[in-house]
Amino acid sequence: MVKLTPAQHHLLNQPFEKRIFLEGPAGSGKTTVGVVRMLQLLHAGVPGDQMLVLVPQRALGIPYLRALASPEAPPGGQVSVLTAGGLARRMVDLFWPLIARQAGFAHPERPPVFLTLETAQYYMAHLVRPLLEEGFFESISIDRNRLYSQILDNLNKAALTGFPIEEISERLSAAWNGESSQRRVFADAQHCAMLFRRYCLEHNLLDFSLQVEVFRNFLHPSFLCRAYLHDSVRHLIADNIEEDTPFAHDILREWLPELDSALLIFDQDAGYRRFLGADPESAIRLAAACHETLLFTNSLVTRPGMETLGEALGNVLLIYSPHHSQPTPPQKNDWKEILNFPPQSLRFYPQMLDWVADEVARLVESGTRPGEIAILAPILSDALRFSLANRLDVRGIPYRSHRPSRSLADEPAARCLLTLARLAHPKWNQPIEPEEVIHALFIAIDGLDLVRARLLGSIVFRKHSRQLSSFTQIKPEMQERITYSVGNRYETLRTWLSDYAAQPEMELDLFFSRLFGEVLSQPGFGFHTDLDAGRVTANLIESAQKFRQAVENAGGMEGTSPGCEYLAMVRDGVIASTYVSSWQPPVEDAVFIAPAYTFLLYNRPVEHQFWLDAGSNAWFERLYQPLTHPYVLSRGWEPGRLWTAAEEYQTNRETLFRLTLGLLRRCREKVHLAFSELSEGGFEQRGMLLRSIYQIQIQETRHG
Amino acid sequence: MDKSRSHPETLREVQPFTFSQSSLQDFSDCPRRFQLRYLFQLSWPAPIAEPIQENERLTRAGERFHNLARQALLGVSLDALHESVLASGESNLPLWWQHFLQLIPLLQVGECRPEYSVSVPMGEHRLLAKFDLVQYFATEQRAVIWDWKTSLHRPPRARLEKRWQTHLYPYLLARTGLPRLGNASLTPSGIEMVYWFPHTPDQPERFLYSEEQFQRDEESLQAILAEINRRQPSQFEQTANERHCHFCVYRSLCERGIQAGSLEEMEGDIDAPGESSLDLNFDQIGEIAF
Numbered sequence: 001m002v003k004l005t006p007a008q009h010h011l012l013n014q015p016f017e018k019r020i021f022l023e024g025p026a027g028s029g030k031t032t033v034g035v036v037r038m039l040q041l042l043h044a045g046v047p048g049d050q051m052l053v054l055v056p057q058r059a060l061g062i063p064y065l066r067a068l069a070s071p072e073a074p075p076g077g078q079v080s081v082l083t084a085g086g087l088a089r090r091m092v093d094l095f096w097p098l099i100a101r102q103a104g105f106a107h108p109e110r111p112p113v114f115l116t117l118e119t120a121q122y123y124m125a126h127l128v129r130p131l132l133e134e135g136f137f138e139s140i141s142i143d144r145n146r147l148y149s150q151i152l153d154n155l156n157k158a159a160l161t162g163f164p165i166e167e168i169s170e171r172l173s174a175a176w177n178g179e180s181s182q183r184r185v186f187a188d189a190q191h192c193a194m195l196f197r198r199y200c201l202e203h204n205l206l207d208f209s210l211q212v213e214v215f216r217n218f219l220h221p222s223f224l225c226r227a228y229l230h231d232s233v234r235h236l237i238a239d240n241i242e243e244d245t246p247f248a249h250d251i252l253r254e255w256l257p258e259l260d261s262a263l264l265i266f267d268q269d270a271g272y273r274r275f276l277g278a279d280p281e282s283a284i285r286l287a288a289a290c291h292e293t294l295l296f297t298n299s300l301v302t303r304p305g306m307e308t309l310g311e312a313l314g315n316v317l318l319i320y321s322p323h324h325s326q327p328t329p330p331q332k333n334d335w336k337e338i339l340n341f342p343p344q345s346l347r348f349y350p351q352m353l354d355w356v357a358d359e360v361a362r363l364v365e366s367g368t369r370p371g372e373i374a375i376l377a378p379i380l381s382d383a384l385r386f387s388l389a390n391r392l393d394v395r396g397i398p399y400r401s402h403r404p405s406r407s408l409a410d411e412p413a414a415r416c417l418l419t420l421a422r423l424a425h426p427k428w429n430q431p432i433e434p435e436e437v438i439h440a441l442f443i444a445i446d447g448l449d450l451v452r453a454r455l456l457g458s459i460v461f462r463k464h465s466r467q468l469s470s471f472t473q474i475k476p477e478m479q480e481r482i483t484y485s486v487g488n489r490y491e492t493l494r495t496w497l498s499d500y501a502a503q504p505e506m507e508l509d510l511f512f513s514r515l516f517g518e519v520l521s522q523p524g525f526g527f528h529t530d531l532d533a534g535r536v537t538a539n540l541i542e543s544a545q546k547f548r549q550a551v552e553n554a555g556g557m558e559g560t561s562p563g564c565e566y567l568a569m570v571r572d573g574v575i576a577s578t579y580v581s582s583w584q585p586p587v588e589d590a591v592f593i594a595p596a597y598t599f600l601l602y603n604r605p606v607e608h609q610f611w612l613d614a615g616s617n618a619w620f621e622r623l624y625q626p627l628t629h630p631y632v633l634s635r636g637w638e639p640g641r642l643w644t645a646a647e648e649y650q651t652n653r654e655t656l657f658r659l660t661l662g663l664l665r666r667c668r669e670k671v672h673l674a675f676s677e678l679s680e681g682g683f684e685q686r687g688m689l690l691r692s693i694y695q696i697q698i699q700e701t702r703h704g
Numbered sequence: 705m706d707k708s709r710s711h712p713e714t715l716r717e718v719q720p721f722t723f724s725q726s727s728l729q730d731f732s733d734c735p736r737r738f739q740l741r742y743l744f745q746l747s748w749p750a751p752i753a754e755p756i757q758e759n760e761r762l763t764r765a766g767e768r769f770h771n772l773a774r775q776a777l778l779g780v781s782l783d784a785l786h787e788s789v790l791a792s793g794e795s796n797l798p799l800w801w802q803h804f805l806q807l808i809p810l811l812q813v814g815e816c817r818p819e820y821s822v823s824v825p826m827g828e829h830r831l832l833a834k835f836d837l838v839q840y841f842a843t844e845q846r847a848v849i850w851d852w853k854t855s856l857h858r859p860p861r862a863r864l865e866k867r868w869q870t871h872l873y874p875y876l877l878a879r880t881g882l883p884r885l886g887n888a889s890l891t892p893s894g895i896e897m898v899y900w901f902p903h904t905p906d907q908p909e910r911f912l913y914s915e916e917q918f919q920r921d922e923e924s925l926q927a928i929l930a931e932i933n934r935r936q937p938s939q940f941e942q943t944a945n946e947r948h949c950h951f952c953v954y955r956s957l958c959e960r961g962i963q964a965g966s967l968e969e970m971e972g973d974i975d976a977p978g979e980s981s982l983d984l985n986f987d988q989i990g991e992i993a994f
C-alpha cells in the first residue's frame with residue numbers, strides 16, 4: 001500500500017463530481033494519485049467499462065495497467081487505457097460504414113485499411129519515388145526514408161493541430177527566413193502530401209493523420225458515435241496532458257462539461273513530445289474547463305541538490321544571454337554533491353565509454369541495483385548502443401535498451417529467412433550475393449561452422465542461376481570435409497526449397513511460417529532451440545503480413561506480387577528497418593540505455609543517471625528536419641510570422657533547460673557527467689550543456 | 705548476449721497474472737504450452753493447421769464476423785453492413801451474415817452489451833472474460849452470454865462442457881453482475897451460456913448455470929491457480945495427448961512432429977495463440993523514438 005502525502009489525501013477527499021486539474025513538477029506524486037483515484041472510483045462502484053484513462057503514449061499508461069492487473073482492483077468491467085490516436089482508430093473501425101462515403105473514400109463498402117508506420121512509408125515511397133527521378137527535392141540532401149517520414153509527419157501535424165493539409169507549405173514558407181530555394185522544397189512536400197492523401201482516399205487507406213481527421217470531422221460529430229462515447233466514458237483520468245496534442249485537448253474540452261468525474265494531470269516544465277505534436281500551452285488552457293486546480297509542489301523523488309542545480313541551469317539557460325545581466329550563482333552548494341565528473345580529463349570518446357562502464361560496475365559492486373541506473377544520450381545511434389552493450393557485457397552487467405541494437409532486417413535470423421525467400425522465388429529476380437547464401441546456411445544449419453559454411457556455399461551456389469545444387473553432386477572428399485550430417489541437413493533444406501519453388505507461389509508471410517515450422521525450427525537446424533530466432537521470425541512474419549494485408553485490401557498491385565515487393569522494400573530500407581512493436585520481454589533489474597527523451601517518457605526515476613557525451617551539441621540542437629517544423633506547424637504559431645535564428649537559439653536553450661530539469665527530477669542520487677575532449681568524429685566538444693554547467697561553477701567561484 | 709532477453713520461468717515470478725479461458729485451457733491441455741506461451745512469452749510462428757492459407761482465411765473471416773456482429777448490435781445500419789459483406793469476397797461470410805440477421809430479432813429483446821470484458825481478482829491473480837455479447841432480461845433478472853463460434857467444425861457438446869470457457873464465463877458474470885444494466889448481483893441460476901455457430905444457426909449449444917456449479921467452479925479455479933503457482937520450472941510437462949501437438953505451434957521445439965495437423969480434423973475448440981493478458985490497442989505514433 002502506498003503512503004500518501006497530505007496533498008494527495010486532499011485531492012482524494014474531493015467529491016467525484018468535481019472536475020480537477022492537477023498541476024505539479026515531475027516526481028511530485030501526480031500519477032500515483034491518479035492511479036489511487038482510479039481505484040477509489042472503482043471501489044465506490046463506478047463501472048470500470050465507463051472509465052477511460054487517456055495517456056499520450058503507451059509507456060505512460062503502464063502504472064494504470066499494473067494497478068488494474070493487480071488483485072487490489074475490485075471485480076467488474078474493464079477500464080480502457082488508451083491514447084487519443086488509439087481511440088480514434090477504434091471508433092473509425094467500429095463505425096466505418098457510417099462515415100466512409102461522407103469522408104470521401106472511394107470504396108465505402110470495403111473495410112478500412114489502417115496503415116502502420118511501415119506501410120505508410122511504403123505507400124509514400126511508392127508515390128514519391130517517381131517524382132524524385134523528375135527532380136523533386138533536388139536542392140536538399142536527405143536520406144529518402146527520412147524524407148518520406150517528414151512528409152507523413154507534416155500530415156500528422158496538420159491533423160493533430162487541426163489545420164487543413166492544403167496549408168502545410170503555405171505555413172512553412174511564410175515562416176521561412178533563409179534561401180528562397182527552400183520554398184520550392186516546401187511546395188514539393190505539399191504536392192507529395194496531397195498526392196498521398198488522394199491515393200489513400202482512393203484505396204481506403206488510413207494513415208495516422210487520416211484516422212485522426214476522419215474521427216474529428218465525421219465520427220465525433222455523428223449521433224451514434226457520440227452516444228456510444230457518452231455512454232462508455234463517464235469518468236475520465238487524463239495523465240501527462242502536456243505531452244498530448246491539441247487534437248486530444250479538443251476532445252477533452254468537449255467532453256468535460258458532460259462527464260461525471262474528471263482528473264486532468266499536467267506536468268510542469270515538460271512537453272517533450274513537441275516533435276510529435278505535443279502542445280503544453282494548449283493543455284494548460286484545459287484548467288479553465290475544470291472546477292478546481294490543485295498544485296503539488298514537493299518532489300518525492302529527488303535530493304535538494306537536484307532542485308538547486310535545476311534552478312541554476314534555468315538561470316543560465318533562460319535568463320542569461322550575452323546582452324543581459326550575469327546569472328545569479330546557485331543559492332546553495334548542495335548541487336555539487338549530486339554531480340560526478342571523470343577524475344581526469346578524457347581525451348577520446350572510447351575512454352569516456354570505458355569510464356561510464358567502469359562507474360556502472362563500481363556502483364553495482366557497491367550495492368546499487370542495475371535497474372536504478374540509466375545511461376542517457378541525446379541521440380542513441382546503433383553504434384553507440386553496441387559499444388556500450390559490449391562494455392557492459394564484459395563487466396557482467398545486465399542492461400536493457402528501449403529497442404534492440406539492430407534493425408529487424410539486420411537480425412541474423414531475419415537475414416537468413418530473407419535470403420532463403422529469394423532463393424525459393426527465382427521468378428522474382430531478386431539479386432542474391434554468395435556471401436548472403438553462406439550466411440543463411442551458417443545460421444540455418446545446426447553444427448555448420450563458418451569455415452565449412454563458406455566451403456559449402458561456394459560450391460552449391462552459383463550467382464547467375466540463383467539456385468542451390470545438390471550435396472550429392474559434390475566431390476566425395478569435399479562431402480567428407482563438410483560432413484555427412486551437415487550434408488543431410490543441407491539436403492533437407494534444399495529439397496524443401498525446391499519442392500516449394502515447383503508449386504504455386506504462396507504469400508510470403510505464410511512461406512516464412514512454414515519454412516520456420518517445418519525446417520528451421522526442427523531438430524538439426526539453427527532455430528530449433530533459439531528462442532530469439534523465434535521472436536525475430538514472428539516479427540518478420542508480422543511485418544510481411546501487415547504489408548500484404550494492406551496491399552491486398554487496397555486492391556492489390558499491378559505486375560508484381562506483394563511478397564516480391566516486400567523483399568525489394570526491405571532491401572531499400574523502407575520496411576523492417578525499425579521496430580515499431582517491442583518484442584523484448586522487459587527485465588526490470590537491468591541498466592537502462594536510452595535516448596534522454598525516451599527515458600523521460602518512460603517516467604521511471606532512477607538513483608543514478610549517466611549523461612553521455614555531455615559535451616556534444618546534440619543535447620542542444622534540434623534534429624535536422626528540412627521539410628517540417630514542430631513550432632511553425634503548432635497551434636500557437638501566428639501565421640505569417642518569421643522563424644528567426646535568434647528564436648531557434650532561444651528555443652534550443654529553453655528545450656535544453658526543460659530536458660535537464662526533467663532528468664534531474666527523475667534522479668534520486670547522482671548525475672554522472674560523461675564527456676571527452678574529442679567527439680566520436682575527432683572534433684573538439686564545446687556543447688551548450690557542458691558550457692552551462694561550467695558557467696555555474698565559475699559563477700559560484702566568483703561569488704565565493 | 706543481450707541480457708534483456710531473459711524470461712520468467714514460474715508463475716510466482718510474474719505476479720499478478722491475468723488468467724483468461726485460453727490460458728487456463730492451455731494449462732489443462734498441456735502445461736508445457738502454458739509455460740512456453742505465457743511464462744516465456746515465446747513467439748513461435750509455425751503453422752497451426754494446414755492448408756495454411758485456408759486456415760488464415762477462416763481466421764480472418766471469423767474476425768470479420770465478430771466485428772460485423774458488434775457493429776450491428778451497436779446500431780450501425782444493417783444495409784451498409786450487408787453491402788460490406790457482399791463486397792468482402794469472403795465465401796463464408798454472406799451465409800453467416802444471413803443467419804445472424806435471422807438471429808437479431810431474438811437479440812433485440814432485453815438489453816445488450818456487445819464485446820464486454822470483466823475481470824475479477826482471485827488470490828494474487830485475476831481472471832478475465834471477454835464476452836461477445838451479454839443479453840440481460842431485467843424483469844426475470846436473467847442473463848445470457850453469447851459466444852460466436854465460427855470454426856469449421858463444431859466440437860461435440862461433451863467437449864464444450866469440459867472447456868474452461870463454459871465455466872469461467874458464467875462464473876465471472878455471476879461474480880460481477882451487470883451494474884451498468886442495473887443489476888449488480890446476478891444469481892448463478894439466472895445465467896445461461898450459449899455457443900452459437902453461424903454455419904449451423906439452429907443448433908446452438910446452451911449451458912444453464914447454477915449455484916452448485918458456481919461453487920464447484922470456484923473450487924476448481926482456486927485449485928488450478930494454486931496448482932500453476934506451485935509448479936517449478938521443470939514441472940510444466942509436455943502433454944501425453946499428442947492430438948494437441950498437431951495444432952500447436954511449438955511442435956518443433958517439443959519434437960512432436962513436422963507438419964501442422966489438417967484443418968479438416970481441427971475442432972472448433974482449439975484456440976490460436978496470441979492472446980495477451982494486456983490486450984490493448986495502442987496507436988502507431990506512440991512508439992516513434994525521438
Ligand code: SF4
Binds near residue numbers: 956960
Ligand atoms: S507441441 Fe505438444 S507438448 Fe509441446 S507445447 Fe504443444 S501441445 Fe505441448
